[in-house]
Amino acid sequence: MTLVLSILLCASLLPALTAAGTAYTHWGSRECSSSEITVYSGYMGGSWYTDPGSGANYLCLPPNPAGGTIAKPASYSHLGGAEYEVSNRLENNQDALCAVCFVKNRSSNIMIPGTNSCPSGWTTEYTGLLMTGNNGHAGSSEFICVDSKLEGRIDSNADRDGRLLLLVASFCGSLPCPPYQNNNILQCVVCSK
Numbered sequence: 235m236t237l238v239l240s241i242l243l244c245a246s247l248l249p250a251l252t253a254a255g256t257a258y259t260h261w262g263s264r265e266c267s268s269s270e271i272t273v274y275s276g277y278m279g280g281s282w283y284t285d286p287g288s289g290a291n292y293l294c295l296p297p298n299p300a301g302g303t304i305a306k307p308a309s310y311s312h313l314g315g316a317e318y319e320v321s322n323r324l325e326n327n328q329d330a331l332c333a334v335c336f337v338k339n340r341s342s343n344i345m346i347p348g349t350n351s352c353p354s355g356w357t358t359e360y361t362g363l364l365m366t367g368n369n370g371h372a373g374s375s376e377f378i379c380v381d382s383k384l385e386g387r388i389d390s391n392a393d394r395d396g397r398l399l400l401l402v403a404s405f406c407g408s409l410p411c412p413p414y415q416n417n418n419i420l421q422c423v424v425c426s427k
Contacts, residue, residue, distance in 0.1 A: 256426055257336045258343040259294045260360055262381035266335035267359070277387065278316035278330035280397030285312060286372040292316060292397060294332035316397035318384055319368070328386025330399055335359070343426040345379045348404075348414070352425035364402040364420040377402065379422035 257273065266272045279295045281288035288311040295315075316330045337343070343359065346352070350361045362382045367375035380399060406416040 254341060255336055255338045256340050256343045257334060258359065258424060258426070260333045260335050260381060260424075261292070261294075261365075261378050262330060262362060263333055263360070263383060263385050264331045266333050269337075270359070271336040271338070273334040273336050275331065275333045278332045278397065278399075279313055280316055280375065281373055282312045282314055283367055283371045283373050283398045288312065288373065290374045291376050292378055294334055314397055316399055318386060319398045319400045320384065323384065325384040325386055328384070330380070331385045331387060337426050340426040343424060345422060345424050347377060347379070347402075347422045348420050350421040350423050352423055356425040356427045359424040359426050361421065361423045364422045365399045366402055367398050368400050371398070379424050382421075 260266055261278065264275045274294075274296050276294050276296045278292055280292045281290075293313075295313075318325045318328050318330055320326050337359070340357065344356075347364050352358045360379075360381050362379045363384075364377055365380045366377045367373060375397070402420050403417045404411075404414040404420055406414065
């Protein structure tokens with residue numbers, strides 16, 4: 235390859251390499267805000283709540299899986315949908331939704347647990363409730379910020395389990411109270427800059 239051709243090829247790749255923006259998952263919502271680009275909307279999922287191994291993270295699964303059929307081997311992991319386990323709310327047992335969002339002209343995003351406001355200079359993408367799996371179940375899971383709307387798939391209130399989402403309450407001891415409060419449901423916020 236000649237030097238001129240190499241330079242032209244690299245120059246043609248520059249716009250893709252220098253695109254400004256950041257992507258994040260909007261848990262508990264089927265859409266991004268109007269100022270963001272929705273890459274795709276889908277269903278929350280993850281490993282089965284009783285599996286002691288497998289993945290600990292939640293996934294935003296696309297609504298139309300693609301690819302060929304692959305024969306199931308003797309050893310494999312389960313992947314199921316996620317549902318809200320919030321007995322005192324209408325959304326209890328609903329299958330959770332998600333959206334993957336892209337924000338132009340910002341390069342970073344963070345989730346901050348225990349608050350509903352972003353630091354000075356940061357933009358609020360959404361506020362929500364801190365959620366994770368049940369601490370009494372075998373499978374561990376990450377803490378995520380789920381939109382306080384807890385949007386679920388319509389007519390999905392059957393208790394089918396899968397990956398579970400429970401509210402998180404603060405527990406005093408090594409966590410200082412005050413400023414935290416014992417058994418207080420924690421809020422969260424997703425911020426970008």
